[in-house]
Amino acid sequence: MSRDSIFSKLRSTTSALKKRAPYPDYDISVVHSAPRLEGGDLWDIFARNFKAVSGRTMTSVEELAAFLTADVSKHGYCDPALFESIGSKLVAAGLTVETEFDRSRYDDYQFGITRGTGAIAESGTLIIDDFRTSHRLAALSPWIHVACIQHSEVVRTIPDAIASFGDCPNIIWVTGPSKTADVEGILIEGVHGPGEQIALLI
């Protein structure tokens, strides 16, 4: 049995150590980056850091509708819970919106509007958890992903975000568009996931 064999080797090795290192007593604030946290309002700090990683922030549905129209991204998915407040306004602006993501037509969706669970100001990061996000694929497959976030959901630091994990089995942090520098170190955005990450304040 592999399990028994691994644990018996581990026990005999660790118990034979002359000195075993203690767990260091540390204040988690040592990992905070002061320059990145400069500023007062958490949304403003988030917006600055999110822009630095090529993310876009928007504060109104009108702004989003104008961006999607100009980008000729006419068709997308919207979380049913957000249809009334966002989806319907996009429809009124001439876009078409589905509230079911049909995976057999994954290429049809140019944008996906989902509920973000929060954001991290320090790093410009969107937080998406499995409990409140309507659809994993809708946040990943379309070229444009729009995460809708409330002001009160923005946390200050990375450790703050970790402290608020709760019991969700799947949490994902998204810090900008999907990217690669595999080819000669040249930065290209939109590899497998979205080429545009938008944080919409609701």
Add this chain to the structure above:
Amino acid sequence: MSNVQPIDLYARQISDEKQASVIDGSSAGTEKRYAVLGKDYKDPDALRKLAGSIKDHTLHHLDHYLEKAEAALVKNGAHVHFADTDDDARNTILEILRSHGVTRLTKSKSMAAEEIHLNPFLIKNGIECLESDLGEFIIQLDNDEPSHIVKPIIHLNRRDIAKTFLREGVSETYNDDPRTITTQARVHLRKKYFEAEAGITGANFVSAESGRLVLVTNEGNARFGMAPTPVHIALVGIEKIVPTDRDFGVFLNLLGRSATGQQLTVYTQFINGPKSANQPDGPEHMHVVFMNNGRTDVLESNCREILRCIRCGACQNVCPVYRQASGHAYRSNYAGPVGAVLSPLLFGDRFPELADLPKASSLCGACNEVCPVDIPIPDLLLRLRDKAKREKVHSPGAIPMTPFGTLATSPSLWRTAMTMSKAMNHLPIEVAPVKPLQDWLGQRTLPDWHGGDFRKWLKGRKEKS
């Protein structure tokens, strides 16, 4: 028997084009790392040392923490497996795949999977197994090996890749524009994600407290591998554990900055169970395979600090030997300084064959300075040189040291030699008929002899009052 060490031989044969790619890529990585750490922290060194001490503590109590992680994962509905050897790991994964009837899968980048050559094994067993990281995808098409932990195709340029895509039908016409190359891969792999029945990943960290696996990618490929797929399998080295979720804060802040100069990698996932009930898509089954494959031997050795490694690649980027020789010269998936320590230890039966790696270093110490977990790599290299000596491993190109030993242990002989050796500058020693000397000189240029100058200086030196 060759009088040249394998790594030297490789460094000598590498093409100028490939070497230029490696030097450009690695030096850019080092610069970005320095810039971001210096900008974000007053004392990045303190953070590195803290991370090292958390890892040390965990490794010294690994039996306790591994058991805790297992219990937390099981409680959350994940299946936990253990694999003592590479064979065990491969077979365990194959069994899991067969039990779910999986024939097609995508795999995100995993050093542990590279270590046990998982891909060729699964393909041989009839499972379509596609690498989804752009670099690893190209490696797979080329039947090549990754040459860097974070930048697997650091040794290739855009023309190499464009030729591969054309040859393998990923593109219809030759186009070496990096944006076009990336789009072609996006379209090709998109289809595969939706056809896949499982996603295989590694893990960057595992919290003993919650069982949470942390997985980072920039491309989003690991997330895509577990969005439309019903089964997730994570292959994890047992040394990946950290005590608590809080500790993630330390390691995540160091990993991205050390690897690519980013504060955080774009996609950072925290997973400790199958998808939640309200998610329409995503894995209903989560399997975690904890793999030993020699790690307990490393823990037992006097080089156990290498198990702190979080696979950021910073030591590869900064290493003058890596830059000259390229990753393939290290003959394992772990290249550069970390590989020079890890490979000879991890692949125990290959120790004699890999014993040249610890010697291919000037011990400049740059690898230790950039290491996010403060591994004393130069010390470990010395311990491995000692091990090779004690185990009488053949050392190609080494000259007999006995005459030097006699000389260096007798002050009067030494003094005479110092003065007399100046004559060497006027002797044609490059044609002296001494075989070992000729072999040695074949690879080196001897500088002019300046022996005795220090003694002369010391003698004539006036005491400071």
